[in-house]
Amino acid sequence: MPSLSVQRLSVVVPVLNEEDAIGLFLEKVIPIIQDIDRLEYEIIFVDDGSTDRTSQVLHQVHAANPAVCMVRLSRNFGKEAALTAGLEAATGDAVIPMDVDLQDPPELIARFVQLWREGYDVVYGQRSDRASDTAAKSGSAGLFYSLFNRLSSLKIEPNVGDFRLMSRPALQATLRLRERNRFMKGIFAWVGFQSIGVPYTRPARAVGTSKFNYWKLWNFALDGLTSFSTVPLRVWTYVGGIVAVFSVSYTITIILQTLFFGRDVPGYASLMAVVLMLGAVQLISLGIIGEYLGRLYIESKQRPIYVVREQVGLRPQTESSSPVETLLAYSKAAR
Incomplete structure (x- = not known):
């Protein structure tokens, strides 16, 4: 004291x-x-x-x-x-x-x-x-x-x-x-x-x-979250696991339908929906990984x-x- x-x-x-x-x-x-x-x-x-x-x-x-x-x-x-x-x-x-x-x-x-x-x-x-x-x-x-x-x-x-x-x-x-x-x-x-x-x-x-506009406040919030939490990185492991489970389940469903009810040709709309959804998930995950990687790059330079x-x-x-x-x-x- x-x-x-x-x-x-x-x-x-x-x-x-x-x-x-x-x-x-x-x-x-x-x-x-x-x-x-x-x-x-x-x-x-x-x-x-x-x-x-x-x-x-x-x-x-x-x-x-x-x-x-x-x-x-x-x-x-x-x-x-x-x-x-x-x-x-x-x-x-x-x-x-x-x-x-x-x-x-x-x-x-x-x-x-x-x-x-x-x-x-x-x-x-x-x-x-x-x-x-x-x-x-x-x-x-x-x-x-x-x-x-x-x-x-x-x-x-x-x-x-x-x-x-x-x-x-x-x-x-x-x-x-x-x-x-x-x-x-x-x-x-x-x-x-x-x-x-x-x-x-x-x-x-x-x-x-x-001097802070909403864009600067948004970036400030990103700095805070990525500086003190790795949850945004870890969460994509769980997202990938959930998507994998659904993919395997859907594959098994298609196989069973083919064996018991004959071949079913999927529609174009449903196929595009799945492709776009998975593409969005991949891009978002890459973006979050990029946020952390960019910070590692800046830290590695050791600038004042x-x-x-x-x-x-x-x-x-x-x-x-x-x-x-x-x-x-x-x-x-x-x-």
């Missing part, structure tokens, strides 16, 4: 073309953090290849407040990679990833810190109301969480996003997972640690528009998760020991 001396909190904020949202975000977040006793802070914005004035705004903000830092990536690598870059740059005893659009209520930060100081390693926000989302988005989200938890041995809490507090041991353990196709919700859940949820009502965006173009105001990482040694050090302190 962290001591009650002055502690350091890192807030990680991935941004993409959010020049108008940064000022409003800081106006809300900084006073809340400053009101928490015995707490220093840093706010790390990760510019994920913005094409507007986001990086210039962050330079200006850093000149006025050195606690606001920036990691600027060389191009758009995606939110999951940008979030990873921010987590790796964080130097705090605890870290909170959150969105710049204020849909993650800054008012919960004080509650997160309180529960962390009580001994929890992970404090996550759980949306109790998604009235700000469209019916299609909230419905598809519910379907995804249900499907993921059915197909994977790993369970993730429904309506839980990236908004959470992680202690330094939990963060170090998270950063040890180096896969390139990153599904952070699954990674956070896989790591474990003593966790507690804080329910909240998700408000509408304060400014700007979401992201490339940094510029860093502004970051504190050097402590000569910290390995993640395992960090976990042992916290464990000894708790005893």
Whole structure:
């Protein structure tokens, strides 16, 4: 458990073309953090290849407040990679990833810190109301969480996003997972640690528009399912077995009909129906195998998760020991 001396909190904020949202975000977040006793802070914005004035705004903000830092990536690598870059740059005893659009209520930060100081390693926000989302988005989200938890041995809490507090041991353990196709919700859940949820009502965006369209959300869901479950691969063994049983049964039926009632010439329509059905099953199975094979291909290249173009105001990482040694050090302190 962290001591009650002055502690350091890192807030990680991935941004993409959010020049108008940064000022409003800081106006809300900084006073809340400053009101928490015995707490220093840093706010790390990760510019994920913005094409507007986001990086210039962050330079200006850093000149006025050195606690606001920036990691600027060389191009758009995606939110999951940008979030990873921010987590790796964080130097705090605890870290909170959150969105710049204020849909993650800054008012919960004080509650997160309180529960962390009580001994929890992970404090996550759980949306109790998604009235700000469209019916299609909230419905598809519910379907995804249900499907993921059915197909994977790993369970993730429904309506839980990236908004959470992680202690330094939990963060170090998270950063040890180096896969390139990153599904952070699954990674956070896989790591474990003593966790507690804080329910909240998700408000509408304060400014700007979401960068996630339905196509990106669909691909994001595919990444999640294929990263933490092999059931989509395994299910085709059972599909093949069922089709084989029906095929053998149908073959025996034809043989018996021929022996006892004479030869029966099948119709063209039924033949085409069977051929098309089996062809569709084969193509779908090949497509799912291709999804997994493509991910293996990407992982085998061992490319970096992201490339940094510029860093502004970051504190050097402590000569910290390995993640395992960090976990042992916290464990000894708790005893």
